[in-house]
Amino acid sequence: MTYLNMMVPGQSGRVVGFSDDSKMVRRLYELGIQPGRSIIYLRNAPFRDPLEVQVGYNLITLRKSEASLIAIEVDE
Amino acid sequence: MSNQNAAGNVISESTIAICGNPNCGKTTIFNAITGLNQRVGNYPGVTVEKVSGTFSVDSTNKHSFTLVDIPGTYSLSAFSPDEDIAVSALIGSLKDAKSPDGIICVLDATNLERSFAFLLQVIEIGRPIVVAVNMVDLVERRGLKINFEKMSQSLGGIPVVPVIGNRRVGIEELKKAAADLPNRKPITVGTNYGPEAEKLFERLVNESNNGHRNRAEYLRVIFDANSPAEERFLLEEPDLMEVLREGQSRIKEVHGSLSLTETAVLSEKAATLFQEIVTIVRPPKTRNSERIDRVLLHPVFGPIILLLTMIIVFQSIFSWSEPLMNLIDSSFSWLASQVEAVMSPGPLQSLLTDGIIGGVGSVLIFLPQIVILFLFIAILEDSGYMTRAAFLVDRLFRWCGLSGKSFIPLLSSFACSIPGILATRTIEDRKLRYITIMVAPLMTCSARLPIYAIMIAAFIPHKTYLGILNLQGIVLSSLYLLGIVVAVIVSFILKKVIFKTERGTFLMELPSYKIPTVHSVSIRVLNRAKSFLLRAGTVILAITIIIWALSYFPHDGKITHQFASQAETARFELKESTQIYSSRLDNFYESAPVDVRSAVDDIRESFSVGNNIEDFTLIRSQMNEQHNELYGPIEALYEIQRQELATETALTELKNLEAGAYLRNSLLARIGKTLEPAFKPLGWDWKITMAILAAFPAREVAIATIGTIYNLGTETDEESLSLIDKMRQARWDDGPRQGEFVFTPAVALSIMVFFALCLQCGATVVTIRKETSSWWYAWGTFTYMTVLAYVAALGVYQLLERFIY
Numbered sequence: 001m002t003y004l005n006m007m008v009p010g011q012s013g014r015v016v017g018f019s020d021d022s023k024m025v026r027r028l029y030e031l032g033i034q035p036g037r038s039i040i041y042l043r044n045a046p047f048r049d050p051l052e053v054q055v056g057y058n059l060i061t062l063r064k065s066e067a068s069l070i071a072i073e074v075d076e
Numbered sequence: 077m078s079n080q081n082a083a084g085n086v087i088s089e090s091t092i093a094i095c096g097n098p099n100c101g102k103t104t105i106f107n108a109i110t111g112l113n114q115r116v117g118n119y120p121g122v123t124v125e126k127v128s129g130t131f132s133v134d135s136t137n138k139h140s141f142t143l144v145d146i147p148g149t150y151s152l153s154a155f156s157p158d159e160d161i162a163v164s165a166l167i168g169s170l171k172d173a174k175s176p177d178g179i180i181c182v183l184d185a186t187n188l189e190r191s192f193a194f195l196l197q198v199i200e201i202g203r204p205i206v207v208a209v210n211m212v213d214l215v216e217r218r219g220l221k222i223n224f225e226k227m228s229q230s231l232g233g234i235p236v237v238p239v240i241g242n243r244r245v246g247i248e249e250l251k252k253a254a255a256d257l258p259n260r261k262p263i264t265v266g267t268n269y270g271p272e273a274e275k276l277f278e279r280l281v282n283e284s285n286n287g288h289r290n291r292a293e294y295l296r297v298i299f300d301a302n303s304p305a306e307e308r309f310l311l312e313e314p315d316l317m318e319v320l321r322e323g324q325s326r327i328k329e330v331h332g333s334l335s336l337t338e339t340a341v342l343s344e345k346a347a348t349l350f351q352e353i354v355t356i357v358r359p360p361k362t363r364n365s366e367r368i369d370r371v372l373l374h375p376v377f378g379p380i381i382l383l384l385t386m387i388i389v390f391q392s393i394f395s396w397s398e399p400l401m402n403l404i405d406s407s408f409s410w411l412a413s414q415v416e417a418v419m420s421p422g423p424l425q426s427l428l429t430d431g432i433i434g435g436v437g438s439v440l441i442f443l444p445q446i447v448i449l450f451l452f453i454a455i456l457e458d459s460g461y462m463t464r465a466a467f468l469v470d471r472l473f474r475w476c477g478l479s480g481k482s483f484i485p486l487l488s489s490f491a492c493s494i495p496g497i498l499a500t501r502t503i504e505d506r507k508l509r510y511i512t513i514m515v516a517p518l519m520t521c522s523a524r525l526p527i528y529a530i531m532i533a534a535f536i537p538h539k540t541y542l543g544i545l546n547l548q549g550i551v552l553s554s555l556y557l558l559g560i561v562v563a564v565i566v567s568f569i570l571k572k573v574i575f576k577t578e579r580g581t582f583l584m585e586l587p588s589y590k591i592p593t594v595h596s597v598s599i600r601v602l603n604r605a606k607s608f609l610l611r612a613g614t615v616i617l618a619i620t621i622i623i624w625a626l627s628y629f630p631h632d633g634k635i636t637h638q639f640a641s642q643a644e645t646a647r648f649e650l651k652e653s654t655q656i657y658s659s660r661l662d663n664f665y666e667s668a669p670v671d672v673r674s675a676v677d678d679i680r681e682s683f684s685v686g687n688n689i690e691d692f693t694l695i696r697s698q699m700n701e702q703h704n705e706l707y708g709p710i711e712a713l714y715e716i717q718r719q720e721l722a723t724e725t726a727l728t729e730l731k732n733l734e735a736g737a738y739l740r741n742s743l744l745a746r747i748g749k750t751l752e753p754a755f756k757p758l759g760w761d762w763k764i765t766m767a768i769l770a771a772f773p774a775r776e777v778a779i780a781t782i783g784t785i786y787n788l789g790t791e792t793d794e795e796s797l798s799l800i801d802k803m804r805q806a807r808w809d810d811g812p813r814q815g816e817f818v819f820t821p822a823v824a825l826s827i828m829v830f831f832a833l834c835l836q837c838g839a840t841v842v843t844i845r846k847e848t849s850s851w852w853y854a855w856g857t858f859t860y861m862t863v864l865a866y867v868a869a870l871g872v873y874q875l876l877e878r879f880i881y
């Protein structure tokens with residue numbers, strides 16, 4: 001298991017859980033980043049932050065600091 | 077509510093709110109329903125923009141509805157203070173604001189599962205709801221099939237209307253359904269949040285002493301710990317604190333998390349609904365948007381494309397608008413000359429031509445640029461590219477103390493800082509938002525352009541370096557750059573010293589790319605143009621009239637008297653000195669034979685064609701060649717013409733002196749002269765000082781004032797000089813530099829630098845006050861910018877004056 005911010009562009013995985021219980025986590029959840037869903041790390045912005053991910057059919061952008069809250073099981 | 081309309085019919089008014097996730101097409105549908113009947117206001121006492129409009133379903137206007145566009149949120153659980161206000165307006169928990177009589181909930185057909193979770197929350201408000209499923213045109217491409225009847229059934233009989241907002245498909249049906257809302261009963265779907273939460277809900281309802289709250293309000297209190305909603309509740313019901321805390325910790329104990337308990341229930345129910353209602357016909361292909369992102373967000377090409385886009389935008393603002401601006405300019409000149417022709421000279425004529433037409437015309441000339449800029453912003457926003465631009469620049473902006481979300485507000489500020497400041501509402505972090513607001517007015521807005529344009533055209537030499545670098549262009553770009561660089565420094569200082577910001581967030585959805593529609597883009601541009609014209613027609617017009625009055629009065633008749641007698645003398649002298657030539661000519665003519673007479677007539681006619689001394693000299697030598705025997709009459713005619721011309725010039729000069737004397741004697745001049753010493757170190761005479769002080773309420777006034785001052789200060793006849801020429805000829809009328817030209821490149825640069833940095837815009841100050849709910853930020857921004865402007869203008873002038881010019 002790892003965290004979203006540790007992955008590299010192109011990798012995909014499955015959301016396992018969150019490392020805290022804040023408003024931020026709730027918003028992640030509402031945007032579709034929910035345990036059990038698969039997530040694709042698409043790309044970084046210039047200077048490697050923020051990043052773009054795909055969850056289901058949605059494209060979402062978040063910063064590395066926010067990505068570090070999301071625990072991921074990386075696909076082989 | 078009901079009142080009487082003009083025809084005496086009783087009309088009823090209901091308020092209907094339109095809500096949905098961000099980018100689901102709320103605004104598009106809102107525009108389609110209300111057209112141009114829109115009004116932007118604020119929620120009472122707070123800073124969140126409230127856009128409302130009206131519509132009616134029958135031509136008799138018996139029932140008119142007020143539609144309110146609620147800012148988009150992903151859930152009713154507010155993430156930022158502003159979301160809290162938007163959500164509260166919808167739920168009805170906002171003080172002083174009536175809760176809506178019905179709700180249009182817009183769902184994004186391509187994102188139904190998430191939309192359902194939101195809808196389930198909205199249903200808890202307990203108001204009649206109609207569901208608009210928008211973007212149904214995209215469903216098929218996505219390989220989905222939606223059963224709308226089933227949707228209505230599963231949602232307890234809620235009316236469901238499929239809509240394609242940007243093509244106005246389904247809008248009439250939606251209007252009808254919305255108009256029917258006040259007659260419908262609210263529905264419930266009985267979402268159950270688990271025994272712990274439900275028990276807490278019941279206890280709160282039973283023990284509360286306010287029976288008017290709806291279930292949605294209680295759910296916010298239960299699940300959003302430490303939120304403004306909870307705070308408000310506890311303020312009203314301090315006795316329930318204990319019950320609430322106990323219940324909340326119970327939920328946390330059982331489910332592991334408070335707020336995720338609600339989201340989990342909602343997502344699960346939404347997923348079930350989705351399965352019942354939507355059939356997946358075939359798996360979706362790779363997202364087009366993702367494919368476009370591969371190019372537009374490419375680490376190398378992405379920034380290049382962004383830069384090119386911005387260059388194109390600014391290039392077009394300047395090049396496309398030019399012909400239109402010239403057209404507006406010449407129409408106003410024409411109008412002024414028409415008015416001058418039909419009216420007799422006097423205060424009223426002067427007010428109309430110099431004051432109103434000159435002043436307003438000099439402002440209206442910017443309409444094309446404003447329209448073009450907002451056209452681009454609307455297209456870039458509607459297409460979905462703006463969010464990508466924010467993504468690309470986020471890191472860079474964070475180094476400067478801002479956020480990628482500051483990009484759109486700052487970009488808009490290049491047109492006008494007011495929409496820019498309003499656009500900061502998407503920044504959740506308060507401090508970051510305030511920093512963005514405080515530097516937004518440093519971006520070069522279009523109201524600064526007129527001053528730049530005229531100063532550069534008049535006083536910056538048209539030189540080219542290395543074949544491509546044009547000095548005028550360099551100066552203009554440097555002024556834009558100056559604003560940006562100062563903004564970076566200021567925001568860095570604000571971040572480090574005053575606000576000490578924590579990290580913000582950049583969590584949002586990148587909307588799918590869409591082709592913007594003519595309708596939605598034109599509505600936005602029209603609304604912008606409308607408010608600009610309104611401003612030109614009110615504030616700017618009023619200031620212009622005041623400035624005109626100050627520079628016209630007291631119109632002391634003694635001055636006219638004095639100059640009239642001088643003019644009389646000049647005319648008399650002319651008569652005296654030409655007398656001898658005329659009588660000689662007459663004598664010659666009378667005694668001459670017929671053919672000589674007609675030759676003299678010819679010569680006379682030839683001379684009448686000339687306009688200036690060169691013409692006359694030329695005609696004289698031509699005539700001498702043709703009629704060398706008529707030397708005497710030719711000389712006489714030439715002398716008469718020459719002297720008449722000299723007198724005419726002298727008379728115009730006198731008129732100018734008279735106008736100048738009036739101006740120097742005016743109230744404006746007296747004020748200006750008093751203030752002049754403070755601005756002399758910047759190189760400004762009293763006229764510039766007054767033009768710039770007058771421009772504090774609105775920058776555009778500067779040009780209008782300069783126009784008024786220099787028009788009044790010079791005789792305007794049909795061959796009047798352009799404003800630029802008048803400025804070029806302006807000289808100091810007293811003091812150590814008397815007789816020297818007022819405007820030098822150093823003075824022009826000092827004026828421009830002052831404009832670049834100063835907050836000369838009353839509307840912006842008021843907007844900052846409104847947006848931050850504090851005069852502190854408004855006057856703070858005003859003060860730092862004004863001080864900076866004065867110091868920078870002083871520095872520029874002194875440096876240039878000493879070392880270069």
Ligand SMILES: Nc1nc2c(ncn2[C@@H]2O[C@H](COP(=O)(O)OP(=O)(O)O)[C@@H](O)[C@H]2O)c(=O)[nH]1
Pocket residue numbers: 096097098099100101102103104105148210211212213214239240241242243457458459460590591592593596
């Ligand atoms: N294809 C398609 N695009 C739409 C439809 N309705 C709105 N849009 C586009 O979706 C984008 C977002 O719409 P907007 O009204 O700004 O969304 P809001 O954030 O909910 O106010 C705009 O580019 C619209 O032109 C629709 O029915 N079909």
Ligand SMILES: [Mg+2]
Pocket residue numbers: 102103148
């Ligand atoms: Mg909108």
